[in-house]
Amino acid sequence: GAGVSQSPSNKVTEKGKDVELRCDPISGHTALYWYRQSLGQGLEFLIYFQGNSAPDKSGLPSDRFSAERTGGSVSTLTIQRTQQEDSAVYLCASSLVRGGQETQYFGPGTRLLVL
Amino acid sequence: KQEVTQIPAALSVPEGENLVLNCSFTDSAIYNLQWFRQDPGKGLTSLLLIQSSQREQTSGRLNASLDKSSGRSTLYIAASQPGDSATYLCAVRYFGTASKLTFGTGTRLQVTL
Numbered sequence: 001g002a003g004v005s006q007s008p009s010n011k012v013t014e015k016g017k018d019v020e021l022r023c024d025p026i027s028g029h030t031a032l033y034w035y036r037q038s039l040g041q042g043l044e045f046l047i048y049f050q051g052n053s054a055p056d057k058s059g060l061p062s063d064r065f066s067a068e069r070t071g072g073s074v075s076t077l078t079i080q081r082t083q084q085e086d087s088a089v090y091l092c093a094s095s096l097v098r099g100g101q102e103t104q105y106f107g108p109g110t111r112l113l114v115l
Numbered sequence: 116k117q118e119v120t121q122i123p124a125a126l127s128v129p130e131g132e133n134l135v136l137n138c139s140f141t142d143s144a145i146y147n148l149q150w151f152r153q154d155p156g157k158g159l160t161s162l163l164l165i166q167s168s169q170r171e172q173t174s175g176r177l178n179a180s181l182d183k184s185s186g187r188s189t190l191y192i193a194a195s196q197p198g199d200s201a202t203y204l205c206a207v208r209y210f211g212t213a214s215k216l217t218f219g220t221g222t223r224l225q226v227t228l
Binding site: 004031033035040041042043044045048050056058059091093095102103104105106107108109 | 119149151156157158159160161164204206214215216217218219220221
C-alpha cells in the first residue's frame with residue numbers, strides 16, 4: 001500500500017509569509033508525528049497526534065507554529081510569519097501500535113526555504 | 116537533558132569491509148532504541164528496533180546491540196556494499212515522553228568501490 005506522503009516536496013517563501021505543509025499518513029495509522037531537520041542538526045520533535053486525544057505540542061518552537069489533524073487522518077502544519085531560521089526539512093511520520101511495539105513510518109519530507 | 120550522540124559524524128569505507136556505527140544516550144530510562152537509514156531527498160527507513168529488555172536485534176547483514184547500563188548502542192554492518200551509502204540515525208524513546216523519538220545527528224556513511 002501507499003506510504004506516508006507529504007506536500008509540497010519543496011517550498012520557497014519570503015520572510016514574513018505564512019506556509020502550510022501537508023501530511024497524508026498511512027491509512028489506519030492512529031498516531032501522527034511532525035519532526036524538523038535543520039542543516040547539521042538532528043531531527044527535532046515538533047508535535048504528536050494520537051487518535052482523539054489532545055495533541056502533544058511540547059516540541060513546537062514558538063506560537064508561530066501550529067498543526068491540526070482533521071478526521072484522524074490528514075494533518076497540516078502551519079508556520080505563520082516565517083523566519084529564516086524556519087528553513088529546514090519538515091518530516092511527518094505515522095504509526096500503528098501492534099503487540100506493544102510501534103514503528104514510525106516517515107514521509108519524504110517538505111524542504112522549506114525562507115528567503 | 117536527554118540527548119543522543121552519534122560518532123563518527125561521517126565514515127568512508129571500501130566495499131566489503133565490516134563496520135560499526137556508534138550511538139550513545141544520556142538517560143538509561145529508555146523504552147526502546149531504533150536505527151534508521153536516510154537517503155538523500157528521501158524520508159527515513161526503519162532498520163532495527165530494540166526494546167529496552169533486549170540486548171540485540173539482527174536483520175540480514177545488520178546487527179544492532181543495546182547496553183542500557185553504559186548508555187550505548189552499536190549498529191554493525193557486515194560486508195558493506197555501495198548501496199549501504201546513506202545517513203544512519205539512532206533514535207531513542209524515553210519513558211515519560213509519550214511516543215516521541217529523540218534523534219542523534221547521524222553518521223553519514225559512504226561505501227566506495
